[in-house]
Amino acid sequence: MALISPSDQERLRESFAEMTRPVRLLFFTQTLDCETCLQTRQILDELPPLSDKIAIEEVNLILEADKAKTFGIDRAPAIAVMYQDHEEVVDSRIRFLGAPAGYEFISLVHAVLLAGGRPSQLSQESRARLAAVNRLVTMQVFTTPT
């Protein structure tokens, strides 16, 4: 059974239709000791049918630990949002740790649209301040699935 209702699927299809760049979601998973990996895979699997610009690539956290490490991922389930700009694959540096259920799903959709070419919704002032950041910064936003 689909996790996304038919009406939501239709709305998502319309939103995704505006994407101008292909987006690849790297899904970091492991077979054992991961309660929500299957649920995450099921949620992610419902996205590519809604847009030919969305692809999912599975990365095994144990077997491909080195690859996971290059993305700063050391636990599962996790998602890294990548996009293709002309020939180049670009890391959006947006990550999700945990299943993208509930409100996190909306955040994931926003991240996909942003990576897919939608203009930033930040004010010009905020963007100018952020553009001036001159060292690596890690931000973690903790949420719960309601």
Next chain:
Amino acid sequence: MAFASPQITAYAVEATEFPDLARRYRVTGVPKTVVDDEVEILGALPESAFVEQALSKLGIGN
């Protein structure tokens, strides 16, 4: 914000799935934002205030 700066990496962390992280960063309410283990922002703020708080204490982005 990660999209606005190549220096920023942003993680959305599901706190109940990773209680070790929630404990390490003393997450008592959500949303809680931790910037470089240095800045903690509890709750949702208007965008400009959020950017201000997230960056100013790090002495960058001014």
